[in-house]
Amino acid sequence: DQQVKQNSPSLSVQEGRISILNCDYTNSMFDYFLWYKKYPAEGPTFLISISSIKDKNEDGRFTVFLNKSAKHLSLHIVPSQPGDSAVYFCAASARDSNYQLIWGAGTKLIIKP
């Protein structure tokens, strides 16, 4: 029972172009969404988050969009840089689940020179 799904195991993008990572969820009670970035042999690091009362949150080159009706969120990285090559995890939480984070399986982003 996957409540948070990242359907693309990997994504390859040219340096300088836009990277779009997608995440779908099934639980309409989720009220907080997060993206984490993970390099090999390291723990994940927090990247950006969005509350369900918003539909967009921007931080530098990173923007997260939330479409509640479609139960879909996406992370846009523009322009993509070589250092962005990593695995990106989408996670969600709900107040009625004591804010336990539910994680997607991750998308491996490869930035090509």
Add this chain to the structure above:
Amino acid sequence: NAGVMQNPRHLVRRRGQEARLRCSPMKGHSHVYWYRQLPEEGLKFMVYLQKENIIDESGMPKERFSAEFPKEGPSILRIQQVVRGDSAAYFCASSFVLAGVTGELFFGEGSRLTVL
């Protein structure tokens, strides 16, 4: 280093042995979370602890696995009588407040358990 510290980074055990993984949270953090990542899978929540209390262990297997976060010292994830299926990366994370409220968990570099 003020980050989340996990040790050992790599642990090899034979089937039937015990594995102990340690986690020291960031200074000032009283919330500790353990996650397991199996190959080609995402992070799976195992247990959430505060000092001396297990708050949520809904992701922990009912047998062989236990966790503690004593008043003094690191949090310990203990796996008894390990089996090959326990081979995974175990990540510890800590937060100052309940994680989902602010969103930010600080992760350690993980402990990679290999069961022969």
